[in-house]
Amino acid sequence: MHSAVSSIAPEWLVVPDDANDLVPGVWPASAVRDADGELVIGGVTAGELARTFGTPLQVLDETEVRRRAAQTRSAFDAAAAAHGTTARVYYAGKALLNTTIVRWVTDEGLNVDVCTGGELEVALAAGADAARLGFHGNNKSVAELERAVEVGIGTIVIDSEIEIERLAAIVSRTGTTQRVMLRVNSGVHAETHDFLATAHEDQKFGTPLALAPTLVARIRDIEGLEFAGLHCHIGSQIFGVAGFRESASRVLDLHQELLAGGDIPQLNLGGGFGIAYTRADTPTPIAELAEGIVAAVAEGCAARGIPVPALSFEPGRAIVGNAGVTLYEVGTIKDVALDTGSRRYVSVDGGMSDNARPALYGAQYSARLASRAGSGEPALTRVVGKHCESGDIVVDHEHLPADVAPGDLLAVAATGAYCAPLSSNYNHVPRPPIVAVADGAARVIVRGETLNDLLGRDAGIE
Template sequence: MSDPRPLVPDWLVAPGDANALVEQVWPASATRDEHGVLSIGGVPVTDLRDTFGTPLYVFDEPGVRARARRVKAAFDAAAARHGVRARVYYASKAFLSSEVLRWVTAEGLAVDVATGGELAVALATGVDAARLGLHGNNKSVAELERAVDVGISSVVVDSPIEVERLATIADRRGVVQPVLVRVNSGVHAETHDFLATAHEDQKFGFALDAAPGIVARIRELPSLQFVGLHCHIGSQIFGTAGFEESASRVVELHAQLSEDAPVPVLNLGGGFGIAYTSVDDPTPIEQLADGIVDAVARECEVRGIPMPNVAFEPGRSIVGQAGVTLYEVGTVKPVQATDDLQRLYVSVDGGMSDNARPALYGAHYSARIASRTSDEEPALARVVGKHCESGDIVVDAEYLPGDVAPGDLLAVPATGAYCFSLSSNYNFVPRPPVVAVGDGRARVIVRGETIDDLLARDEGLHAPTTEDTL
């Protein structure tokens, strides 16, 4: 099958300086010293390589904390202007470790989890269950039981079966479990196509016209408490238009449901975008917060109803820009892509096992040589991994100095979200460690795997015991 990607994306232009760091793409602490060595959080990447090896996930801790504070402050201020409260949830699926949960909760964020494993990490970290929300379209009985047992603040219910299942669990324990109902507003933010459909053809949530019946059933069940609606329109979203349109539809449903009893919460999701390349222009979080909250307020005023408290899930925007992945270049090979186009294939010591997003859905990233600068003219390059797949692409198209060579350190920014989370052991490659940097110091927050770790799981390499057999 032919490669569907264009040889050179329309938006990619040769930079005047292939060493320059595009501000919106890199952590705020990213700088180069007089020798051209990149530093993050005050730590030279050459020191990180020498201490921890490559590939290596690097997180700017002050950057994550600052972003969490800024997002919370923006939504708090927007909500306060209308006399209501806002809650901001950190998305565990973006990146999950005990240290990062400590950072974001210390800055005032709540946490959403979608599996028993994510819930276990949050609880083991010491996150108060009252600051946790549980998502998911197929929560197991065991996951729901655990959530109810620890007193989770809310469960976002996603199907009629789950409503009955959760009610039974809560009833057996003699508690009342607060729930939100996830609805599909018919707004498709990924294409900015605001076309409503009667039913959304996807696995999450309820159609708007089905929600009243679900809420009525919840209100019949003494072990459940309906506290609000939840809606999520997409991910990597720039601008407020999609949220505003979605708010108009969900507030209409909120008003209808409020006629029978108060509905104190409206969660409009999030999925706010970040910059992966020089042409990405994320909407400032203050503009997002003001635009979305003001839209909810307007819709409530039009209908003559009190405005509910609001909740949001910023997604990747908390950690995405704070993460950088370091690789070492192994080989460089010029390839004649067409009669008049040559491309450098720059092979690094990681790939789709540490960043699956380009292979999964064609995500674009940027890259820079991190161990030096160069005066060579920019050359069109494709950064590829070491895996046995032609689709093992880390950066599909980028301009790097033409003298990029084996041994160079290559840094790929904006990898804080979904890269570690989606990592694998494909081709039996161990997952890299995760290091936090800040104030000139670095420490491991997630230990990297070794080949021995992978071999230890292979029971065929170990003598069986009676516990290993039926």
């Protein structure tokens, strides 16, 4: 590896020895180049995928999703057993949800977390057991809560005092019993983008620790509500266990206080486990995370002289993020000379409509030439979309072979999480299909939109 030579490149970006390499951990384990240099994912070549399904195309490696789901469940099971308790892993559906993924993760022993009525219906349509679902959200409507109670959802995570009263009315009217948890803010700030940090006080999720005893007392007073425990989520794309350890310590102080009013069987510490988007990222291995977090809870309980509760966790990105790859076709290319260096702009046939994260968060990604191996020297490149926004950036900083040309296929790694869910029809661009690959076969799991689909919603067309 060589140090970056351009002053317009960020410090973390280095010039690769080979601009065709596929960095392990960023790409699915099945991603390789064949003898002709073409990218292969799940045994299917990029060219075959593009010819069959078109571009842009979101490709999801089924084996990678299943492997990460099983690995995560096993890691937390083992860590919990080592400390005399149990663990339950919920797949955070907001990362990417469709009926196929629900079936994959439940097959591998995971529960599913949903946060809207729409996500709930997707999980149910997939045949998921409602008792294995959790329901989040800061503004669950009365209709959504009624539906959740009606289908027998396993747990509702209460986010505010208003939700307590809404549920009280529902269980009173229906004569049902509903298991609930209370989401609290530990005050621990994740080392991430402000919009991804979800446990600080000045934001929309959860309730302050100081208010929690009053709300829990109210929950316990309501016949038909079963208080199961506290929930805390400190953010997303987090590396290391330090933030989780500190948050757990603060929540355990409250947990201990609340034990005076009755048993508290469960503690949910959320998810947010980081993944690698570029070679500069070094995410914490899931086994190390599981052991570190569970050990922190066990040590905290021992210090307080209280039993270790059953634990729950909610990873999403860590399950599907690196399983996803988006394929684009290169359109126009232009080189821009700057006082501090030169940057190549490579435009592709998608953009912020299929991946809004760079525009929203300044998220970084990795790209590679997919239809062939490049032969040119690494060139500092910005991959951009086709939308009428200067912020329509797909990959902000990357080195691609200098011979990238119009008509080439480009692949962007780690697009399995929060790309399709945040997609839009900006500039009337149809959303792409999602295709699953495994063992040399590919199949559509979410149909792509067509221009007729978009026109069909326009009530002014006769």
